[in-house]
Amino acid sequence: MKAAIYPGQGQPIVIENLPDPRPGPGEILLKVHRCGVCGTDLSMTKGGIFDYGQNTQFGHEYAGDIIELGREVTGLKIGDRVAVLPSVACGQCEPCRSHGNNVLCQAPPGTAMVGFAELAKVPASVATLLPSTLSMADGALVEPLAISLYGVKLAQIQPGDRVLILGGGTVALYAIYWARRLGAGRIVVMSRSARRRDLALEMGADAFITYGDNEIGEAREALGGAPQFVFECVGAEGMLGKAIMHAAQFGKIVSLGFCTSPDPIIPGIASFKCVSMQFAVGYSMKEFIYVADQMDKGRCDPKAIITNEIPLSGLPAMFDVLRGPNDETKVHVTL
Structure with missing residues (x-):
């Protein structure tokens, strides 16, 4: 599969060919359809104090459909369309127990920030089913x-x-x-x-x-x-x-x-x-589920902020554009 990789230390992102992932117990494999570019992606790839690190796969505003189930996965099936809460939490530490905010987890067992890729292997626990009325573009807006x-x-x-x-x-x-x-x-x-x-x-x-x-x-x-x-x-x-x-x-x-x-x-x-x-930073699964349930019931369309759709191959050049003066609001990578 093709995926965006951040080499680290402010170096330009690259598109690489990686082995196709396979889901383990409790995991699902998604065909990613949409992943949004976030301001955090820009700030975490410029080599500052906050940095994604070396040779990191990233992308956290995404949606896709399930193409494979790992063992012990229940409540989901192949073909389901889902948005992904990209922070994986242990569920046992104090922030997890008290606030349910995955981003604040003190001992995260992994990550689901892998949306700038053709395929994404994630825990089933961070998948939120999309109502039939929502598109993949809607799904990639659930996180923001x-x-x-x-x-x-x-x-x-x-x-x-x-x-x-x-x-x-x-x-x-x-x-x-x-x-x-x-x-x-x-x-x-x-x-x-x-x-x-x-x-x-x-x-x-x-x-x-x-x-x-x-x-x-x-x-x-x-x-x-x-x-x-x-x-x-x-x-x-x-x-x-x-x-x-x-x-x-x-x-x-x-x-x-x-x-x-x-x-x-x-x-x-x-x-x-x-x-x-x-x-404040982050969200809980309650926010994810509520957003997916409510976003087609408002008086305005959240997709109005999408200003551009690009292929994965265009992501490195788009990062250069977004770091300077530009007319974009929300850019989506389509896969």
């Missing part, structure tokens, strides 16, 4: 939708709350989607350019604002007051400080941007507002 759902649930938005979302990428767009569905009142999105204004409004935002000297006043006017919740979905230096400046007194900031560089804040400003901060 689950990230935003997990963060929005942690915020505990109450009906009518004012929400500001910083950023216009996938996590931000899906944070709009879930904030709207989970009861938010006014939702305003703020980004550096207006390129994704229409997408933000389609996902459920009431207004879109670009950063500027009067952004605090513009956001408050559009929201009808300072935001009670601010979702930081950019992951760049300075964004936590910006979130604090916007937040209402006793407001809550939820960081979903996963910044991998130091991001200083001024605690005094946050203290005078009595704001709280919540950092």
